[in-house]
Amino acid sequence: MDYLLTEEQRMIQELARQIAQERIKPIRAQLDEEETFPWDILADLAQADLWGTIIPEAYGGLGLGCLENCLVLEALAQGCVGVATTYAASFLGAYPLLLFGSDEQKSRYLPPLARGEALGAFALTEPQAGSDAGAIATTAVKDGDHYILNGAKQWITNAGEAEFYTVIALTDPAKGARGAGAFVVEKSDPGISFGKKEKKMGIRASVTREVILEDCRIPKDRLISKEGMGFLVTMRTLDHARPGAGALAVGLAQSALDEAAAFAKERYQFGAPIFSFQAVQHLLADMATRIEAARALVYAVARYLDSKPRDFTKEGAMAKLFPTDTAMQVTVDAVQVMGGHGYMREYPVEKMMRDAKILQIYEGTNQIMRNIIGLALNKEYSRKK
């Protein structure tokens, strides 16, 4: 379906598709099997200028918007969600700076990111603070011209490979959620170390580690915005990033449908291609319809976001919730359409099914998404009398 993209949007979409087709697809099984960090592909993305998609031109980026970002993420996810997550998570670390950073902070961290020379990471989650993000215990104590951070962050994407980390820590534990600050910690700062690489069900090309802060001393100019702004920075960052998670899901689901449909044309049983059986066609029809609905939702929310509305928390959550649930359903069905072949690691769909699960969990679980939407609806309907 033609979404009436501008020529520039088509160009960036085609470029990302070319990279997915030529560079990612041929090695995705190997990346998954060997759990290799995709440095070569990250270099290709740098050559293509795609590390600059949402970075303003003043800092060396392309200065494009949410829709362009979603087009790129969808295309890369059609190659491999592990690779696409590595790329997307870097921007999760950058959003706090983009949205709340000072000029000096932006000038320092955004240009290397835009050139693909430095990866970012976002460090919020802790062992006792997942969905309950307010329960974080990492502290940042002011000490003259420095802050000293102590605590441990869990399951941080790109940890150990990224150059800079946006860490959410409590400057005033007594204030709870209102007492947090967002800090930029660099890999070379004293007192930051990383745990072992986690073994995951899927997105195995993506790296996930603990971030351990032991008397990590950073200059006070690493605080983004003000003390107490930590959770607002977090919420706005996630609002901006959520359509992107939806876009990853759309790309993943599309690639699963493509594999299943192509297989169904070639696989003969009972003297006919299985594509000719209604049971299979109905599965594929439902898959295709849900993917199109998910895509339309992501693009609509992305366009809405680019119009700079005051509040888009509900829409952002919807743009994450529906596509990721769709991707899980579609990938499971893709395995089913391909039957025994779908189960074999020789074929790409079992990886896609394994990759899909995390999309319902990270960047806010889909249960939290439903909470967010419910809360927003409650407010909306309280106003209408």
Add this chain to the structure above:
Amino acid sequence: MNIIVCIKQVPDTQEVRLDPMTHTLKREGVKAMINPFDLYALEEGLRVKDARGGQVTVLSMGPPQAEEALREALGYGADAAILLSDKKFAGADTWATALTLAKAIEKLGAVDLVFTGKQAIDGDTAQVGPMLAAILHIPYAAWARKLSFGANGALTVERLLDHGYDAVELKLPALITVVKEINEPRVPSFKAKLRAKKEPIPVWGLEDLGLAEAEVGLNGSFTQVVKVFPPPARGKSEVWTGEPAEMAGRLWQRLKVMSKGVAE
């Protein structure tokens, strides 16, 4: 360094149709791409420029739609592009093509290196590169799989042979035809693609190149494609498996049967 890369736009499809008059490919309206070997040639040209400075100009002889291929080449990082296009160029064989390209290169002035792909995947002759070098009176190395510059700027080229490779040294200016082993082409750059959209691509025709009608196109060709056809379908084929010595003996027996009618 002044680097020129000659590219050809070829059909991106298995189905090709022939023009009944010239017996050459109908190119208009067919989905097209840059000849794959030419992408490797372009990459090598860009690498030499990255390492030693200079500029890369892409040339192509073709119908007006070949401009797309040139814009695509600009998107990979080429600095300038020129299209050689004229109705009179149609039906050109490898000689007429090489002559036209040579005239364009002469018009561009001093050149250090000319890169072409090994062959075009539609013509498969692998002649244009070497012919171009001959017309320009410059040395060439074909099927280059590696380029290196020595301390004194001398160029050494490793050439792919049927078995292994050899190495030759060339004085510049020189022409190189490349094979896929030479490099891994980069991905295009979005900024370069944006610039490419607006970049003017001059079109040079018969008069711009100072050529006569008799020298170009079908008129200027020494050869003409009379017919293009797929090889006749073979009969049933057999697949044998087994130990090499045993199969060799079996094959020998079969060959005797086929050639002399000896009973198997």
